[in-house]
Amino acid sequence: MIKLLGIFITFVFIENFILTKFLGLCPFIGVSKKMDSAIGMGFAVIFVMSISSVVTWFVWNILLINLGLKFLKTVAFILVIATLVQFVEIIIQKISPPLYKALGIYLPLITTNCAVLGVALIAVVNEKYNIIECFFAGFSAGVGFMLAILLMSSLREKYETEWIPKPFRGIPIAFITAGLMALAFMAFDKALLTNILGKL
Amino acid sequence: MKQTKQIEEFTKGLIQDNPLFVIVLGLCPALAVSTEVINAIGMGAGVIFVLLGSNICVSLLKDFIPENVRIPSYIVIIASFVTIVEMVMEAFAPDLYKNLGIFVSLIVVNCIILGRAEIFASKNKVLSSVLDALGMGIGFTLGLLIIALIREILGAGTITLIPISAIGFDGKIRLGWLNNYPAKVFAFSSGALLVMGYLKAFFDWLRKRSAALQKSRKSGKSNLVQSTGGDK
Numbered sequence: 215m216i217k218l219l220g221i222f223i224t225f226v227f228i229e230n231f232i233l234t235k236f237l238g239l240c241p242f243i244g245v246s247k248k249m250d251s252a253i254g255m256g257f258a259v260i261f262v263m264s265i266s267s268v269v270t271w272f273v274w275n276i277l278l279i280n281l282g283l284k285f286l287k288t289v290a291f292i293l294v295i296a297t298l299v300q301f302v303e304i305i306i307q308k309i310s311p312p313l314y315k316a317l318g319i320y321l322p323l324i325t326t327n328c329a330v331l332g333v334a335l336i337a338v339v340n341e342k343y344n345i346i347e348c349f350f351a352g353f354s355a356g357v358g359f360m361l362a363i364l365l366m367s368s369l370r371e372k373y374e375t376e377w378i379p380k381p382f383r384g385i386p387i388a389f390i391t392a393g394l395m396a397l398a399f400m401a402f403d404k405a406l407l408t409n410i411l412g413k414l
Numbered sequence: 415m416k417q418t419k420q421i422e423e424f425t426k427g428l429i430q431d432n433p434l435f436v437i438v439l440g441l442c443p444a445l446a447v448s449t450e451v452i453n454a455i456g457m458g459a460g461v462i463f464v465l466l467g468s469n470i471c472v473s474l475l476k477d478f479i480p481e482n483v484r485i486p487s488y489i490v491i492i493a494s495f496v497t498i499v500e501m502v503m504e505a506f507a508p509d510l511y512k513n514l515g516i517f518v519s520l521i522v523v524n525c526i527i528l529g530r531a532e533i534f535a536s537k538n539k540v541l542s543s544v545l546d547a548l549g550m551g552i553g554f555t556l557g558l559l560i561i562a563l564i565r566e567i568l569g570a571g572t573i574t575l576i577p578i579s580a581i582g583f584d585g586k587i588r589l590g591w592l593n594n595y596p597a598k599v600f601a602f603s604s605g606a607l608l609v610m611g612y613l614k615a616f617f618d619w620l621r622k623r624s625a626a627l628q629k630s631r632k633s634g635k636s637n638l639v640q641s642t643g644g645d646k
Binding site: 233234235236237238239240243285286287288289292293296297325327328331332335336340379380381382385386387388389390392393394395396397400 | 438439440441442443445446485486489490493494496497500501516519520522523524525599602603604605606607608610611612614615616618619622
């Protein structure tokens, strides 16, 4: 249980995918202009990441390791993720049209979100988590993404009414904001984790 | 006429449509590996190779790939080239491979590569696709080098290149007092985002200025004289 909590804190705060690892920056900058779309994107990412990390765990541990095809991990993972995204899209469309309407346009974009492939590679291949930990890592990384994109979009909505020097308008100020947010997130480090877990 | 068009296809990726600063694609690897100059060079070389390979393959296969499954097909082509890069790098430059970590595999989701396959290579002939890939790849590498240079010089006071043991060069050029008192924030993730923000602002300003200059050049000298006269 404590390990799961550790994974959660690590992926949401300490190693926040966007702010410390730069994974998923393109959608982070692209979709964070409005709060509504940021929320939609965030939920879509949480959803896909949780499922994809479990599915890639199966692919890696059952197929690739046993067949001795470890070098095919990039090809296999990206194909599984792309198929999965399509699959999820079709299922959601059938089961819950309102959810599909909310997530619809963001789902296809997720295939090329490096954070999804990133969490699969980090949790499954590098850290060698078991299946429950993998699911949790995917979920937590998604929550971390959601947190960062929510903070960003609420800040950017405020910028609309502020005066900003001309060359900085739009994307540049978004980067600088993200930089300052990353600076703030540096307060969460490994020492904090051991502190919290030590007290439990 | 034809030749100038081809030259244009090559040069447009360098500055005018620079993938990093103008189109803002492929950010994740760019910012993550830009802590040392050598990493930037390695990443750039990897991206150029993959881009070249995928652009050639896609433009050769464009008539055979059905419209509906084109994106998955492109991804498979790209992933194959990324696997080649991974294996070559692991075998011949293990240190670099370790430094770049998962970002070598993540070249596969670098939006520049899929973007060029979809926008350019699937509609153009092989030669122009090659030129486009080279231009875009070199433009990406140049952008990466600028970010890495700024971050490493300010953040660590060094420039890391390939070590040459024959002349006792360990691969690091140290820059006096900058090395003694580095501004460490540039080596952290926040530094990368800040540098990127300022560079993007600078390139936007540059592009607007050059566009305005071209406009005034077109409208004739008399206009320019008048406007300078007005300034006085």
